[in-house]
Amino acid sequence: RYIHPDGYADKCTFCIHRVEKGELPACVSVCPTHCMYFGDLDDPNSEVSKLLASRKNHPLIPEAGTSPRIFYLI
Incomplete structure (x- = not known):
């Protein structure tokens, strides 16, 4: 859970500050089961x-019609 310094929750940015440095988002880096993947x-x-x-x-x-970029692998 990320809380903005001004006291409110922020929308996930996939840790763009990390991705811009060539790093993975924090959630992917620390996933204990290694089930999260991130990429292009x-x-x-x-x-x-x-x-x-x-x-x-x-x-x-998918029914939201927002062209989501998050997928569940079966």
């Missing part, structure tokens, strides 16, 4: 693209 879906050679191509998957709440 537009790069067919990225680990996340390969996982999506090789496993059944579905996006998070």
Whole structure:
């Protein structure tokens, strides 16, 4: 849980400050079960693209029509 210094919760930015430095988002780095992945879906050679191509998957709440970029692997 991240609380903004001004006292309110902020929307997840996938730790853009870390990603810009070539690091993974904090949640991915500390996931104890190593079940979270992060990467460039537009790069067919990225680990996340390969996982999506090789496993059944579905996006998070597709009926919302927001073109989500979070997927659950089955």
